[in-house]
Amino acid sequence: MNAAVKPDPGAAPSTASAQALEDLIADAMRACELPPEDARGVGRLMAEADLTGADGHGVFRLPQYVRRLKGGAVNPRPRIEVERAAPGVALVDGDNGMGHLVMSTAANTAIAIAREIGIGWVGVRRSNHAGPAALYVDRLAQAGMVGIYSVVASSNHMAPWGGTSSLLGTNPLAIAIPAGDGAPPVLLDIATTVVSYGTIKKHALSDIPLPEGWLVSKADGQPITDPKRSGEGLLLPIGGYKGSGLALMLGLLAGTLNGAAFGREVVDFNADSSTETNTGHFILALDVARFMPPAIFASVLQHQLDELRHDAPLPGTEGVRIPGDRRATLREARARDGVPIPAPLRRQLDELAATLGIPTLAARQ
Template sequence: MSDPAGVSASDLAAFVARALDRCGLPGEDAAAVAELMTQADLTGADAHGIFRLPQYVRRLEAGGVNPRPAIRVSRTAPATALVDGDNGMGHLVMKRAAETAIEMARETGVAWVGARRSNHAGPAALYASMPLAAGMIGLYSAVASANHMAVWGGSEPLLGTNPLAVAIPALSEPPVVLDIATTVVSYGTIKNYALNSRTLPPGWLIERATGEPLLDPKRSSEGILQPVGGYKGSGLALVLGLLAGTLNGAAFGRNVVDFNADASSETNTGHFILALDVSRFMPLAAFGEAVDRDLQGLKASQRMPGVDVIRLPGSDRERRVRERGRNGIPIPAPLLADLQALAGRLRIEPLVVQKEAG
């Protein structure tokens, strides 16, 4: 395989903004989505950043996403609110939801904000991390934009990879940022493997008809993803789907629209975000010191043979942001070709690369 091209964060964001502007998003909205997509790539969520742009463009062009939504926030109680995204870009909907949760939590100590009539919004950690800057803990989940998992014991894909992300501030240590799919691997990773013609490891995907391992990512439509932790992952996906989907009047189960196969239908994607003000329990600095102490104790604990370093959720995220900010965001050759072709079709300036692939 060719070496990936390196693209600066600023050039990547500018390219995404140009493409979304061409698809009808107002300039401010296009820039906001571009910033969040670039942040996904900077943190290493490679299946949820620029990789998704061609798909977003297809849905915008086909009318599946409203480029100029009137996003509405209804505050239903002192600590709860519901956001109607008017079928807008999920990044815009969840940015508004997170901002609302933070604002409310400043008043009440904790806030839960649900969202409906949204769309795919990128990696869960983007939104769980937003409360960190306000000295808060964030928790986020969503109904995935397609069903790729069966309820435990079933063979019909009626559950999504429904992610769960939690972000907890520290003081000198990197914040703890856990972002997991409820399947062994996200479907975006399967698509990335297909794009790069890579064979899947056993245990990720099984054939619906036989239950046997499915190793060809280009045959993923014939399979179902395996839940993390067996029946526990299936149960967690179900619970998160009810909280992010059913509770908000959003899609769940058979009502989920596969945005990979359907570019024109409204998906009615549901999400929720919770913001918790640390200072309602103890001073933020004291909590940060305690978290640092606990994390440092875990990292210094005895290691298994062959393990050089104990890594905690969020530590690699911080490292990747530094490295990619310095060296550029890697874009695999097949994806770069798709993006440059997209630029030609949209009649926008192509993506600027710092070094050519190969």
């Protein structure tokens, strides 16, 4: 399906409303035999990823998700099970369902446990790619919880520090802290590599060169700037050995601890459309109300954030950037003006719609 799409980096992106994206995704999921409620849930979360600027994890992933559903790699009608292993701990078995559905269950479970006893840790096995980590810690923050989340990435593109084999993923870390009613949370969502592999794929789709410092050759350690050569390379970790160590530790907690895949066991979902990935995640919820009244916490937090924001900007920068500020600004702008859709991606989506027999994005505007 993708082979017929020829990149046109010079073409200006068009826009699509979040509702049009959600509807397209939901229809595609239904065409892949997901129940209507589940299809709508996946569509809503994927459209939210696009609204908040996670362009490599929203509708961009739709053709890939459809290939894996159609190829039998993902179960369209899972029986997601939750085992309460201890008062503050639960384990979710996703039955190889769409990761968005599995992680929604895990996030809701963590919230329920934290409301009951103050803290809830939920591990996940037999899941799949679930989009950006921010989606799930944001859900916890909206419920008045501090949220911490990680996952074993759905393909390995980083070596352990000093090695040459792709044995680690971009294993992200997301943390959200609620900032009070009506205020966006303080929200950090980072890959443990300098850039996510989804960003590499976006550059490849539009034939845009990669900056040096993202990817190096496995053969000689030299920079790779041609995105079509990404298969020859390794993504570099943030902070050198520190990022590699962080990816390893998060992978052990999200994968090994849950009986999910890690290291050589990880299936590359970019290249494989028929094999179960057994993706592992963990999510932690911490109830702010167990420390102080949430309104008081929000007031103190906002005062401290304002002090940070008003610090004199370092020359050559745009000033202090608080984690989550750009995400909130993008969401407001894109909800108003639409989500940018690059021309090569729109053509992919149009081809997909024709294949599935559903209306195109243009027909939904």
